[in-house]
Amino acid sequence: MVGSPKPVEQDAAPAEMRDPFVRRELSRAAIWLGLAATMAVAVLLVQPLLLIFAGLVFASLLDGGVRLLGRVLPIGRGWRLLIVVLLVMLFLIGTFYLTGVQVTQQVTQLRSTLEIQAARAAAWLSGQGLMPGASDVGGMVRQAMGSVGRLTSWVGTAIGALTSMFMIAVIGLFVAMEPRTYGRGIEWMVPTDKRPEFALVVDRMSKTLRRLLAGRLLGMVAEGVLTWFALMIGGVPMAMILGVLTGLLAFIPNIGAFVSGALMIAVGFSAGSDAGIWAIGTYLVVQTFDGYVLLPIVARKTVDLPPALTLGAQILASALFGIMGLALADPMTAMIKAALERSSERSEEDLGDDARAV
Template sequence: MDEPDAPAKAGPTDITDDLVRREAKKAAVWLGVAGMFALAVLLAQPIMVIIGGIVFAAMIDGGQRLISRVAPGMPRGFRITLVLVSAFAFLIWLVIFAGGQIAAQAAQLPEVIQTQLTNLSRWAQGHGVTMQNLDLQGIASQVLGSVGQVTRALGGVLNGFTTAFLIFILSIYFVLEPDLYRRGVAWMLPEDSRAHWEGTALRMGKALRMLLFGRLLGMTVEGVATWLLLAWWGVPMAALLGLLTGLLAFLPNIGAPISGALMIMVGFSGGTEMGLFCIAVYIVVQTVDGNIIVPMVAKRTVDLAPALVLGAQLMFGLLFGILGLMLADPIVAMLKIALERQAERNSANRTDN
């Protein structure tokens, strides 16, 4: 008769004490969180490209939904193709029109700034203000450095073909079969969390569509209005300034001051009246966008606090460059929706209990 097996002895990795086991689990969780954070830092650029694909897919989906209201019988694939062809045609026009213009006009901006600083110095001296202690050369270097950073950022947007291509390809995959990827993420979650995730994903998609619709509407209104008003007054580089104003309007809080500074500097290079007119144009355009377009869109999407968006832009811009700057507010919007949905779920659970 076989003897019963002897009880297994504890191994070197077995923990028999309950308190130590609980503390070890807590330590493992924190180490796992730290590891995930380190992995996210290492994979920051690919993660931002994927998020960019999601955001751009939401923009394409919003465009095809808008077309469906005009032509409801058109197949979804045709509507998506029409949106992509229109966007591609606009980008071609943008590169042809702005590619050489930006480089040429950017070369003129340092001269314009230096001229304005010299005029400021003469005006101050004419009014009895001594300028001996004012380092104009240092100020000029700082201002020109800032302009150079803006120019390099715009050049990075135009020359980042690889990143833009990857985002474009990912967005096509996402927009063609959004349910496939949403179900794929849900499959990795516990069963009791899948319905919650579906609702969260749908709400995120709607918020992104409305947010980006507001961005595109604001870009169009600001760019076209700036161009027409400056051209009507005869301001130099009116079309280029309108184009830059429209493009920079995609960056809330940050884009408007940059485009306004460029507009005002160019305006004062043509005289005091022209400079004052450029200031008036900037105020009017930003007032219309801030008091009509933004509130109209905010009512139907995530109402983000300006300070929160600005802080996120500064942080993401420092960490991820121009791509992080562009995607800061969509990321904040998605995080806010996720937190709101989790709060709703927790409240429902407490009510049921």
């Protein structure tokens, strides 16, 4: 219509959502708020998350057994998994049936022996003027042996420990049944264009975890059996339980070897100087064999984790997550290392593509 006024175009007000600047800033704020909320949820749910991760570690262990069995038995995956689970159950039941009574008696004896030895050491240090008076020795010994008492006694925490182990076993078994199904479920949470790279990273992490666990199991069996027979030959008391503890603690390198060595030497000297010296020699021989013969062979076939990196990760994980974090520090470190190595490879590939394009 002639003479009608033209509509006046107005820019969006700074407070309106259609302003590009406001949208961009809100997007940035949402990212930071989401990151903070994720960290808060992770802190609050750290124990369940650790249980889930432990279940994934157990699933990787079962998957490694299934793959190894597949090299000699050309049958379906379900049957191979059933055989692996049955073998694990038979091993555990047989071990507890044959050695359960003896191990229970030795655990009780081990605790009392360690308390006596700690009291003697504290009294000697007090007499040399290196510790407070004798009146404080008893309290310090009880405080120092509190963790050992919790470690060697399951009366107060049996229900919680069994429940956690049951949940870990169930999660691991379900994941081991259909690992690809759960892998695809996680991939669906990633943008479509990133899924191939994400699947490659997950595959690398899974292989790294299987190799790490294979090496750990080999080291645990070797250390436990060698310690058991060597202490039994030397006449050191409680050789069986010390061998079992050494094998179990071998899952945690560095710290586990130190703890098992301290227990071994304390029990050895409780039976006399000769047994104590034999225990020291056994510890040195086993650790030398493990460090200079077994581990280099395993490292070439499995995961090469520097000792300083491993120890640092264990210290941080134990401070943040407790004993379970300490036990799972190596698997977490190995998986993070595999992901970072793939990220470095991807960066080099992108640089190579850019150079060829130029």
